[in-house]
Amino acid sequence: MNQLLILDRDGVINEDSDHYVKSVDEWIPIPGSIEAIARLSQAGYQVVVATNQSGLARGYFQLDDLVAMHEKMSRLVEAAGGKLEGVFYCPHGPDDGCDCRKPAPGLIDQIERALNCSAKDSFIVGDSLRDLEAGLAKGCRPVLVKTGKGKRTLAKGLPFPDVAVHESLTDFVDHLLR
Template sequence: MSDSYVILDRDGVINIDSAGFIKSPAEWLPIDGSLEAIALLNEHGFKIAVITNQSGIERGLYDLAALAAIHDKMRQLVSAAGGGIEAIYFCPHGPDSHCNCRKPKPGMFLTFASDRGADLKNTYSVGDSIRDIQASMAAGCRPLLVKTGNGLQTIQNNPQLNVPIFENLYDAATHIISTS
């Protein structure tokens, strides 16, 4: 049997998002309860894959070394909370690159599934933007929306959106473990 994963968007789900992009470790600040949510999912047998658009790379706002330092900080804080992140996939391209990885395209989800042998139709994803939901649906995952980050705006702009909605990642994690 393949491992169970939960796919998480990063900005606005795990950490506080910024319209000015997260360009350095100092700017990466966790949303209340998100680190504990990852630990809770781990305790219940779920591994975590982070799938994130990082167009700030192509925009020249930060480089790959800065992104690696940001992810080191994220992993350290998750670890201090008792959890772990199994894999991180990021798209460094901008919206005009027409790559296959940038969400709403499902490319990173499909690469992840291929790398890890994950069963996407039984994999939850948690996101705050419509792109997260669209990519998850295109990949055949089970998308959940949180109200943190862009979440409230996503709900307002997509009133017909038919996905479960949660206050934050901890609330979504509590739901996921209750259904497993």
């Protein structure tokens, strides 16, 4: 099958923080998320992460810190029997005018080029409107999880129909693989 499935990071895979996740020690997986990724991978999905990391531009952490967080995430997924096909991040701040900061679809363009595939009709799982908007711009199927900032996002109301809403990544994966 090898269908693409795109995950946001903070608030979907790991605990989010309004003060930014700045170190490998602060990168704490949401219970069940690592196993959920492994199950997706085992079911034939190409799982990738697309994440805004403006903490780099803001000077809250260094690239080495981000690399260490992503290595930890990948190691945990591999230990659970799964695989991440890639981790794509935007290092820019909100005023940098880049095309990769979600809601712009540039990260998804990078994923398509790197994996030589189309993201159209792939699931994109996020906890914020900007995650879903980036996916919708590329024809993805949006999924909102209530972890992280998901409940706040839902409370504001979703401006578009056909968004699947799940309690967590684990809940979504249970539903998808049922």
